[in-house]
Structure formats: structure tokens, C-alpha cells
Amino acid sequence: MVEGAAKSPRKEAIRLSKLLEISLGADRFPVDVASLAREISRNYGDPIDKIVGDELPGFEGMLRPHKKRPAWHIVYSTNPQYRGRERFTIAHEFGHYMLHRPELSAADYRDGLLTKECGFECLPLQSNEWKQAEREREEEADTFASYLLMPIDDYRVQVGRNEMSRELLAHITRRYGVSLLAAVRKWIEFTDTRAAMVVAYDGYARWGRASDTALKTGIFIPSGMPIPEASVAGMGPSALKDQDRAVQLPAGIWTFRRGSEPVRELTIFSERLGLSVTLLMFDRAPFGVSLAEEHIPDTYDQFVQSGQV
Known part of the structure; x- marks a missing residue:
């Protein structure tokens, strides 16, 4: 977690969602999570200065520190067929940034190079091999992403008392720009x-x-x-x-x-x-x-x- 602070993934995501609601109103969906991550991280001494899609064999995404200055990069696995998954992955890595990263400063860069290992590499279907702390950390990042992209109060308004149908699920996935599985799990x-x-x-x-x-x-x-x-x-x-x-x-x-x-x-x-x-x-x-x-x-x-x- 961020040194000196234990943050609730739900509360942190809700806080950021409220900021978006104040600034953008009803037009905030689907969330431009990359722009939000850059903007929010500017308030810290180690901002996110790069978010880029790339081919990552064996990885969904990663949050990694800059090697020469206090800053972070989000890299996510690209797949044009699954844009909703890409948005969720960026939000997941942003969750690691807000909840789990050690805050970096110039003191962490001896002779101009980072002196400690502190990145997050997220692999698919590996939780059975994770230690308990890693499993909890990944679940927290997923929860953060879910509540940021699909705020529960707005989701309830969209669903109402209707029974789930294919048409309603299609509406939800379009509104929030997420995958079918993310929408159903929510x-x-x-x-x-x-x-x-x-x-x-x-x-x-x-x-x-x-x-x-x-x-x-x-x-x-x-x-x-x-x-x-x-x-x-x-x-x-x-x-x-x-x-x-x-x-x-x-x-x-x-x-x-x-x-x-x-x-x-x-x-x-x-x-x-x-x-x-x-x-x-x-x-x-x-x-x-x-x-x-x-x-x-x-x-x-x-x-x-x-x-x-």
C-alpha cells in the first residue's frame, strides 16, 4: 500500500468517481481512465507519466517505476477486439498506483538509478500460485477498477428492478465500456x-x-x-x-x-x-x-x- 496510508479500494474509487461526476456530470461514462490516472497522479511527487499498450506475452498489464526519476508507467496488453478489457486493465493498474505503490522520491535514485524493486506485474489465471498478500492486493485492484468504471449508484439506476436480459447487459457494457464478464460480475x-x-x-x-x-x-x-x-x-x-x-x-x-x-x-x-x-x-x-x-x-x-x- 502507499506508505503511511491504508486505503479502501471502494472508498478511493467512489471518491474519484464523485470528482468525475462534479466535473463532467452525466457525460462521464465510459470513464476515460487513462486521462483520469494522469490528472490525479499529478498531485503526487511520483506521477504516472506514461500509459501505453503493447504486446505483453503472459501479462495483462503492469505498473512499473521509471528507472531514472520518481515516476510510474502503466503498460497494458493490447487487443483491439477487447477494448473493455483494456479499460479494466488500465483501471486495475491505476488501482495499484493509488492503493499499493511505495511513493518514490529522489532519495530512491542513487547515482540516477532506482535502487529498489517495486513494480506490479499482473498475470492472468495465476492466483492459485500467489501468496495470500498478493491475492488480496490483486482483488483490491480489481475492486477499485470495478467501482471506478461502474459506480454502484449509477449501475443500480441502469438496472432498476428489471431482470437481467441480453439487451440490458448490452446497454451496461456500452455505457461503461467494460467486458460482459465485468458487467455480470458487478x-x-x-x-x-x-x-x-x-x-x-x-x-x-x-x-x-x-x-x-x-x-x-x-x-x-x-x-x-x-x-x-x-x-x-x-x-x-x-x-x-x-x-x-x-x-x-x-x-x-x-x-x-x-x-x-x-x-x-x-x-x-x-x-x-x-x-x-x-x-x-x-x-x-x-x-x-x-x-x-x-x-x-x-x-x-x-x-x-x-x-x-
């Missing part, structure tokens, strides 16, 4: 309904995330879980090619630790990525059914800085 984080998301590849769940209310009633997506053949996700892209709204499925198709129940399923297939993204929406749990006292892990934590989020 909804799962704050919705008070029982819902879960499943990201699947080749017939198996790659990772999943459930809302708090769903977790408390035993809805949990284990990594590697087979996708039910009778589900929309299991039937493949040709099943409901033009599906806009969730399809009602009976009990006996999607099964979890408390058994099976009817569910509304909305699945979007990405042929470019070879993935399916599924939203499962459940009715209210029967009265008294709760696992609130149990600690249920989140499989998303195994893929904190996934290359597809």
Missing part, C-alpha cells in the same frame, strides 16, 4: 436476489460466483463442475441463438449442494473466446432455509485477475 456482487454466474469452457465450469443471498442457500459453483446437458449452456450456441430473456427451466437440471430447484437461465456464448457466460436466477428461498453460519469459498477467488474478466 451485478452478482450487489443484487439482493438469489443469482449466480457460471463461466464455462468445453462443457465444464471454469469459475463461478453467486450472490450473497444465493450463497446463504447453498448455491455454489465449484470449479470443474460439469455443465448440465439439458441446460441452455449445455445445449450450445444453436439452442437459443437469439435468446434475449432468461428461459424458465424445471428442477432437476441445475443441481447444487441443497439439491435442485427451478431456475431462469440466460446464457450468452462467445465464439471468439470459446466460452459461455450463464446467469442463473432463482426464486426466493423457502422461509428458514439459510446457510448463513457456514463459510462458503468463492471460486472466483481462484481467478482474481483472469484474462477474461
